[in-house]
Amino acid sequence: GDSVTQMEGPVTLSEEAFLTINCTYTATGYPSLFWYVQYPGEGLQLLLKATKADDKGSNKGFEATYRKETTSFHLEKGSVQVSDSAVYFCALSRSYGQNFVFGPGTRLSVLP
């Protein structure tokens, strides 16, 4: 079945460091891909999305490119801030049942 794999966390970085969180997927058809962010005690917020191959989603300095050839959707940010500390989830939406498949989440801690 469809699945999403994320790099193991937690990831700890210093402020202004470069961030990469790897995400790869397995899916039939052509899924849409998403990154969500969850701050402590809150629900998930959509961070960015891409709906077809080579699309680049971007928001708040974060970027991710839909790479069909490597089935990847890695999240990047050039300079992280303490306020970026959160759990990040990669997800895909399937072509049937309107269901979504989430990765296990990657916890990011940014130190001042």
Add this chain to the structure above:
Amino acid sequence: SQTIHQWPATLVQPVGSPLSLECTVEGTSNPNLYWYRQAAGRGLQLLFYSVGIGQISSEVPQNLSASRPQDRQFILSSKKLLLSDSGFYLCAWSLGQGLNSPLHFGNGTRLTVT
């Protein structure tokens, strides 16, 4: 614009007591609705989803149930809570058509069963 309301924010219930969590969506019609559970420090588990009034699909067998009495209302219930029901419950919605619609989440309910 669309908004999603979920309540209560926190709940402490004894084992064996009933449960009712409510979720409503405003600003859209005929959304797909979802209930997820997130155990402490873990990922998301889809519990139920609904594509229309009275249509409920269950993803995992358990002592929880869901109902959709109105187009934009989704209720999660239990007749008798178990300790293992503790967790963070999230309601979400998406548009009913197409792959491009993301999930939009509520702020969640933290349930502690004692």
